[in-house]
Amino acid sequence: MATGNLGSVVVAVDGSEESMNALRWALDSLRLRPDGALVVLHVQSPPGIAAGLNPGPIPFGGPKGVEVPAFTQAIEAHQRRITEAILEHALKICADKNVEVKTKVVVGDPKEKICEVTAELKADLLVMGCRAFGPVKRMFLGSVSNYCINSVGCPVVVIKGT
Numbered sequence: 119m120a121t122g123n124l125g126s127v128v129v130a131v132d133g134s135e136e137s138m139n140a141l142r143w144a145l146d147s148l149r150l151r152p153d154g155a156l157v158v159l160h161v162q163s164p165p166g167i168a169a170g171l172n173p174g175p176i177p178f179g180g181p182k183g184v185e186v187p188a189f190t191q192a193i194e195a196h197q198r199r200i201t202e203a204i205l206e207h208a209l210k211i212c213a214d215k216n217v218e219v220k221t222k223v224v225v226g227d228p229k230e231k232i233c234e235v236t237a238e239l240k241a242d243l244l245v246m247g248c249r250a251f252g253p254v255k256r257m258f259l260g261s262v263s264n265y266c267i268n269s270v271g272c273p274v275v276v277i278k279g280t
Contacts, residue, residue: 246275
């Protein structure tokens with residue numbers, strides 16, 4: 119699918135090998151305009167999701183809704199380490215192919231944020247992996263790739279897992 123008419127391509131990556139395969143596919147298969155940019159996008163989960171693991175309320179009439187700052191900070195630090203590891207891996211793949219890319223990290227719901235960033239960047243193409251969940255798991259978790267295919271304003275290439 120080599121084309122020289124692409125100005126901006128977004129490749130969404132997470133901790134899955136499928137997303138890294140999508141990145142490899144984009145690097146091997148796409149050709150950008152000389153002024154084009156390939157953006158490696160990672161969406162970090164909001165701390166609120168992980169904070170759901172926060173220690174429970176204080177019993178016997180103690181204060182409710184008390185946040186444990188050290189716990190929240192530890193979760194945020196751990197999420198940053200995960201993001202750094204994902205981007206480091208993605209950038210190594212790019213470096214191995216001698217391709218310079220831009221990176222972008224946003225926090226939120228992956229399916230919504232991928233669509234938002236793709237629109238903000240006026241991307242010509244979105245490339246993403248698909249974990250190929252079974253129908254039951256997909257029903258409960260939703261399919262990020264399916265959501266993006268139906269919501270984003272540009273073509274989407276989904277590289278399926280095996």
